[in-house]
Amino acid sequence: MHQRILIVDFGSQYTQLIARRVREHHVFSEVVPAHRAHQHLGQGLRGIILSGGPASAYADGAPDMDPAVLQAGVPVLGICYGMQWMCEHLGGAVVPGDSGEFGFTEIEVDHSDGLFNGVSAQTVVWMSHGDRVEKLPDGFARLARSSTCPEAAIGDPARNFYGLQFHPEVAHTREGVTLLRNFLHWVCECAGDWKAGDFAQELVRGVADQLGEEGELVLGLSGGVDSSVVGAICQQAVGRRCHAIFVDNGLLRAEERDLVESTFRGHFELDLTVVDAADRFLDRLAGVTDPETKRKIIGHEFIEVFREQAKHYSGARFLGQGTLYPDVIESVAAHGGATAVIKSHHNVGGLPDDLEMELVEPLRMLFKDEVRELGRELGLPEEMVARQPFPGPGLAVRCVGECSRERIRLLREADAIVRTEFELRGEHQGVWQYFAVLTGARSVGVMGDSRTYEEACAVRAVQSSDGMTADWVYPSRDCLQSISSRIINEVRGINRVVLDITSKPPGTIEWE
Numbered sequence: 001m002h003q004r005i006l007i008v009d010f011g012s013q014y015t016q017l018i019a020r021r022v023r024e025h026h027v028f029s030e031v032v033p034a035h036r037a038h039q040h041l042g043q044g045l046r047g048i049i050l051s052g053g054p055a056s057a058y059a060d061g062a063p064d065m066d067p068a069v070l071q072a073g074v075p076v077l078g079i080c081y082g083m084q085w086m087c088e089h090l091g092g093a094v095v096p097g098d099s100g101e102f103g104f105t106e107i108e109v110d111h112s113d114g115l116f117n118g119v120s121a122q123t124v125v126w127m128s129h130g131d132r133v134e135k136l137p138d139g140f141a142r143l144a145r146s147s148t149c150p151e152a153a154i155g156d157p158a159r160n161f162y163g164l165q166f167h168p169e170v171a172h173t174r175e176g177v178t179l180l181r182n183f184l185h186w187v188c189e190c191a192g193d194w195k196a197g198d199f200a201q202e203l204v205r206g207v208a209d210q211l212g213e214e215g216e217l218v219l220g221l222s223g224g225v226d227s228s229v230v231g232a233i234c235q236q237a238v239g240r241r242c243h244a245i246f247v248d249n250g251l252l253r254a255e256e257r258d259l260v261e262s263t264f265r266g267h268f269e270l271d272l273t274v275v276d277a278a279d280r281f282l283d284r285l286a287g288v289t290d291p292e293t294k295r296k297i298i299g300h301e302f303i304e305v306f307r308e309q310a311k312h313y314s315g316a317r318f319l320g321q322g323t324l325y326p327d328v329i330e331s332v333a334a335h336g337g338a339t340a341v342i343k344s345h346h347n348v349g350g351l352p353d354d355l356e357m358e359l360v361e362p363l364r365m366l367f368k369d370e371v372r373e374l375g376r377e378l379g380l381p382e383e384m385v386a387r388q389p390f391p392g393p394g395l396a397v398r399c400v401g402e403c404s405r406e407r408i409r410l411l412r413e414a415d416a417i418v419r420t421e422f423e424l425r426g427e428h429q430g431v432w433q434y435f436a437v438l439t440g441a442r443s444v445g446v447m448g449d450s451r452t453y454e455e456a457c458a459v460r461a462v463q464s465s466d467g468m469t470a471d472w473v474y475p476s477r478d479c480l481q482s483i484s485s486r487i488i489n490e491v492r493g494i495n496r497v498v499l500d501i502t503s504k505p506p507g508t509i510e511w512e
């Protein structure tokens with residue numbers, strides 16, 4: 001049992017970022033909904049972090065938790081709503097603020113020891129709240145304040161209970177990393193000895209136990225790092241009882257099918273089947289423009305293909321997927337909590353209720369960079385582990401509007417040019433993703449002294465460590481100029497190329 005930090009989700013969009021930050025300190029973190037937090041106490045627990053949330057702690061129907069969680073005998077850190085909830089339940093009082101605090105805020109630190117050890121006397125944090133703590137519970141004292149929030153940070157060192165009105169998990173809080181490190185290592189006394197690579201054999205044993213002595217598994221193989229790592233785990237766990245299915249859904253990048261097939265036959269001993277289902281998927285997507293509907297159609301068709309393939313194996317009652325934590329986070333209200341759904345991922349939000357197959361998702365609690373670390377530990381080649389992410393729904397989520405055969409052809413050709421030009425110049429090094437988007441906009445142009453009215457293509461390149469947040473990348477002028485020139489001259493049907501300079505948040509990495 002790993003030392004672990006329990007993160008209680010009160011509905012913040014930053015809850016999973018807290019989990020990510022904790023793991024960056026080599027401490028295992030687990031996110032649970034507030035109403036089930038009391039069920040996750042016990043072995044290995046070293047501390048609890050209460051997330052923020054959009055509600056008011058004093059309001060009827062606000063997210064709540066069994067107060068017994070505060071009696072677990074471990075340190076507790078409340079963030080924003082989490083701090084206010086803790087104050088309300090320990091005898092303090094929370095009231096509406098005279099004016100909210102949103103964005104960068106300077107605070108003054110009153111106590112520089114303990115939680116604030118090593119933090120500057122004046123520092124900048126990221127606030128996002130409308131309520132404030134008016135009365136502290138017994139035993140608590142002020143640790144930091146801002147000009148409009150007297151209780152910007154509070155603490156009860158005797159019980160190791162602490163509260164921050166700001167968000168230490170976001171990069172905008174200048175010394176948030178120090179605060180979280182102090183809580184994890186100084187307050188909770190975590191050893192910091194958890195690494196994703198150490199998880200490898202546990203995951204192998206877990207899959208072997210789940211399938212038992214005779215169970216067979218159909219693995220949805222995309223060729224990306226996620227399903228590749230699941231393939232490596234399943235190969236070690238059950239050998240050729242794992243039947244990998246690669247589906248050509250007509251939404252792949254240029255030469256993707258040949259690359260995946262040759263790569264996997266060269267590195268794996270899995271039973272691999274390639275299914276050509278391009279017409280099936282594109283026919284179902286005809287006339288569909290809503291992004292959620294597109295994702296769910298794609299998810300449904302994937303499942304149907306896997307069901308059909310499973311019939312070829314008498315014991316195939318299991319479906320393996322490369323589902324990651326960010327997929328789950330964006331697809332469903334996190335862990336049954338109050339967080340808003342961002343978008344349905346085909347392997348989560350698109351799954352039917354009558355699946356009739358038991359899911360095998362060994363990576364469901366991991367982030368992308370942790371999966372890469374795990375892949376290296378399992379012996380996968382670097383070209384497979386370091387490959388840029390490609391979404392399960394493929395080009396469909398980069399084609400705004402209808403995914404007709406002609407529009408997918410345009411996008412596929414434009415995307416190949418973007419990737420080629422990045423890689424020729426070495427500008428793909430250190431970039432999380434770089435690709436083309438068919439925006440759905442049309443514009444007037446002039447080509448060969450003639451008027452055109454054609455599609456606009458966007459170039460999207462981002463840097464990220466885990467896919468949860470991302471910053472846009474500015475390619476060189478030479479790279480952009482060559483991309484623009486080639487797309488307009490070589491891809492008939494596109495007459496304009498633009499650069500997407502949106503970070504995540506507020507945008508997402510993919511367009512749909």
